[in-house]
Amino acid sequence: MTIELDHTLVPVRDKERAARFFARIFGLTYEGPQPPFAPVRVNDRLTFDFIDNDNDPVPVQHYAFKVSEAEFDDIFGRVQADAVRYGSGPYRLEDVQINHRNGGRGVYFRDPGWPYSGDPDPIVPRRAATFAAFHAGDKKMHFAVVYGSVRSKRQGIKYARFVQAQLVARGHDVSLIDPLSYPLPLLDKMFKEYPEGTAPTPLPELAAIIRAADGFVIVSGEYNNGIPPALKNLLDHFLEEWFWRPSAIACYSAGPYGGVRAAMQLRATLAELGMPSIPSIQPMPKVQDQFDDDGTPRDPAHVRRIGRFLAELEWYAAALKEARQHGTPY
Numbered sequence: 085m086t087i088e089l090d091h092t093l094v095p096v097r098d099k100e101r102a103a104r105f106f107a108r109i110f111g112l113t114y115e116g117p118q119p120p121f122a123p124v125r126v127n128d129r130l131t132f133d134f135i136d137n138d139n140d141p142v143p144v145q146h147y148a149f150k151v152s153e154a155e156f157d158d159i160f161g162r163v164q165a166d167a168v169r170y171g172s173g174p175y176r177l178e179d180v181q182i183n184h185r186n187g188g189r190g191v192y193f194r195d196p197g198w199p200y201s202g203d204p205d206p207i208v209p210r211r212a213a214t215f216a217a218f219h220a221g222d223k224k225m226h227f228a229v230v231y232g233s234v235r236s237k238r239q240g241i242k243y244a245r246f247v248q249a250q251l252v253a254r255g256h257d258v259s260l261i262d263p264l265s266y267p268l269p270l271l272d273k274m275f276k277e278y279p280e281g282t283a284p285t286p287l288p289e290l291a292a293i294i295r296a297a298d299g300f301v302i303v304s305g306e307y308n309n310g311i312p313p314a315l316k317n318l319l320d321h322f323l324e325e326w327f328w329r330p331s332a333i334a335c336y337s338a339g340p341y342g343g344v345r346a347a348m349q350l351r352a353t354l355a356e357l358g359m360p361s362i363p364s365i366q367p368m369p370k371v372q373d374q375f376d377d378d379g380t381p382r383d384p385a386h387v388r389r390i391g392r393f394l395a396e397l398e399w400y401a402a403a404l405k406e407a408r409q410h411g412t413p414y
């Protein structure tokens with residue numbers, strides 16, 4: 085079955101104005117109202133039906149369009165020609181910059197129905213429909229987030245989901261390796277010790293995920309100053325499969341120190357496993373209070389902080405990816 089979005093309502097303060105603006109900036113055609121809508125055909129398969137909404141506030145909506153490099157040039161050119169205020173992110177709608185995530189370009193702007201910052205009501209700038217146009221760069225990579233607690237009341241899984249979501253938001257493919265989803269016995273044989281084709285489930289699947297990754301984020305709790313046993317068990321099932329890629333340590337604990345003592349031990353293990361860890365670590369104190377179950381951060385500052393950490397990992401991952409294309413020492 086193929087399900088396709090056919091049309092959607094776009095509630096705005098002034099549908100005619102918003103439809104004309106949207107069509108002009110994105111190089112589309114607005115053919116006039118079809119009450120109660122002001123429809124704009126986005127492509128052969130999708131229509132945006134702008135509709136007036138007098139509720140206060142108009143709900144926040146965000147529409148991001150993937151475009152080619154040439155289309156981005158055209159769209160951004162019209163944004164600048166029309167003196168539309170723009171910015172580099174959904175929370176940076178007026179910083180007059182575009183982003184260069186993963187080597188691509190992205191620009192964000194609002195529909196014109198709402199006033200901009202400087203308005204006496206500070207909530208106003210968040211009420212508009214916002215649009216983004218971006219073209220993907222060629223720096224998309226594959227990361228594996230490795231988590232290692234199987235406790236029935238485990239908390240760190242929320243941090244792992246947050247890290248996964250942040251990497252996805254940066255344009256990467258991400259696999260979450262959760263030992264509850266990939267149950268392993270206590271180590272008997274490493275994956276490589278099984279004759280080819282005989283390793284039991286889930287070892288071959290895990291090996292494939294690990295081999296495909298350009299880098300790893302190890303999300304580790306702290307148990308008696310060391311790392312959780314399920315994490316060590318998972319790591320030790322593999323060796324060469326981890327080699328020649330960087331890792332980054334996102335540690336956490338229930339207390340105030342964020343698992344840094346376990347992180348220091350983990351560094352030595354990761355080095356031995358051939359995935360040396362990047363200089364920064366990302367400790368998360370009081371992990372049980374920081375996220376909703378799905379990994380949504382309760383403090384938006386976590387997004388900014390982890391951005392710097394993940395950018396560092398991306399830098400090392402891209403450098404080693406390039407180096408691997410010229411071979412490895414052994």
Ligand SMILES: Cc1cc2nc3c(=O)[nH]c(=O)nc-3n(C[C@H](O)[C@H](O)[C@H](O)COP(=O)(O)O)c2cc1C
Nearest residue numbers: 233235238239240241305306307308309337338339
């Ligand atoms: C066996 C065990 C040992 C622990 N030892 C420490 C510790 O040394 N330092 C610390 O800050 N927290 C320690 N804690 C508390 C953990 O930081 C907290 O329970 C955390 O949520 C564990 O991660 P998880 O919920 O993902 O399993 C320990 C917890 C367990 C279960």
